[in-house]
Amino acid sequence: MKKFKNISVFSIIGLVLLCLSSCDDTTDIYSVSDPSSPILAELNFSQIELDANNTNNPALSLNWVESDYGQQTAINYAVQFANDDAFTTPVTASTVTGRNNLTLSTSEINAAAGSAGLDPFTWGTLYTRVVASLGSQNSESVASNTLQFEVYPYYNYVFNDYYLVGNGVVSGWNNNANNPPLFRDADNQNLYYYTGYFANAGGFDEGRFKILESRGLWQPQWGVTPNEGDDNPAESGDIAGNPGTQDGDPGRFGVPTAGYYQFTIDFSTKKYTLTPYNNAGATDFSSIEVQGSSTETTTLTPLTIDTHVWYAAALHLTPGDVSFVTNTGSTWGGSTGFSGVATDGGGPIPVIVEDDYDVWFNDLTGRYILVPLNL
Structure with a gap:
């Protein structure tokens, strides 16, 4: 028993000395200075017209002077776009680590422009910057200067149809x-x-x-x-x-x-x-037309086995709006493009891009879908 007690006392003393020594050891503490901002090189153009037929072609090359964090460490860079120079709602197009350059394809710029809120088939201003950061948590972030250019996007139809x-x-x-x-x-x-x-x-x-x-x-x-x-x-x-x-x-x-x-x-x-589904009491319309600034008045056709589902095949629509008008004079519309729920007396359905569409309307539920055939 006495031997056991002596070992315990010496062990405790050793642990205390080890703790005192290690508590003063700061060799593993990592510190960075205030980072310098990356500096984007000026662009040699002011406009890009995006080609929907060559979406994989390079469209924009960016180069920048790297940030300095006062340590030799890998720095993350996020390339961001926005529709305003304050980057109120930034869109991150791509990220790289340990590099100071990036080339984006036509489809990537088009997607960034669409996500930033730019309309297709019209010229708009797109702003870009690079944001530097460290680690998986993107800490100590700092943004570069801002560049801008005019872009003419095509439409990127992101939906699936079934x-x-x-x-x-x-x-x-x-x-x-x-x-x-x-x-x-x-x-x-x-x-x-x-x-x-x-x-x-x-x-x-x-x-x-x-x-x-x-x-x-x-x-x-x-x-x-x-x-x-x-x-x-x-x-x-x-x-x-x-x-x-x-x-x-x-x-x-x-x-x-x-x-x-x-x-x-x-x-x-x-x-x-x-x-x-209980369809008792549903109105049986004798005709429904598509009307609006996007098309000439067109009469829809009901399905042969279901007179509540109506369609027009390959109807050419231009930017504007459409509504569904029944033989009783009621006008059905909605607020969302491509698909949504129309209501009696609702506003017109927006059409944002010109194309041939299969137009479908269900008078039981008010649901509609405009399926573009070429986008």
Whole structure:
């Protein structure tokens, strides 16, 4: 016992001496001086007209004098763009570490211009700067001088469009027969809807459908996780896709009987719902027209199996607006371009870029979608 106590006393003394020694050791403390700002070299041009046919071509090369942090360390540089010289809402186009130059392609500049809020097909001012920082937390950041130039962006259509195919819908199992599109949520570009009539002639394989990403192509396609033959109709479940989640084709969505249903699908959560929809009391319009400054008045066509879903194929629209006008004189409009929910008496739907569009309108829900064919 006495030997044990002596060892303990000496151990404690050693620990105290070690602590006193190490507490005064500051050799591992890292300090930096106030960093100097990076300095962007002036541009040798004042305008860039972006070419939508050569999106991979280099469009802008930036060079800068590096920041000095008083230490030999790798410095991060973020290349930012904005529509004002205060960089109220900066857009980071790219980041590099340990370099003082960067070349951006036409598509990268176009995306930055769009994200910064510049309109397509018109000249606008784009501001750029480089922001230096240290470490994974981007600490001790300091911005460079600001440069500006005029840019003429093209439109970058960032949305995905999806189409119905199957014997439960009007197109049948034909992947290129004016297949109805899903209606995209205006606030969540991963969420889609379709409310309408689904056919079912009777039998296990009837009332079925899948989702295509491109009309005329069988892949990519989306359906349910069970394989075909085990794909019993269900009101909700997980989705699967070829090649989105697997190499083989997914199973089929399905309705147990013919009637009106509301279908929702979320490509971020990979979930769907398919539930009966009560259309009792819905107005049966005899005609609906597209009107507005973007087009000549055009009469829409209802689907043969569902007179509540209307369309016009390849309708040429110019920048301006459109509304849906019924035979009763009601005018339906919305505030969001490309897709959204129209209301009776709502404002006109904005059209921001000229193109040929497939225009679809659902008078049960007010949902609309304008699908550009060439963007």
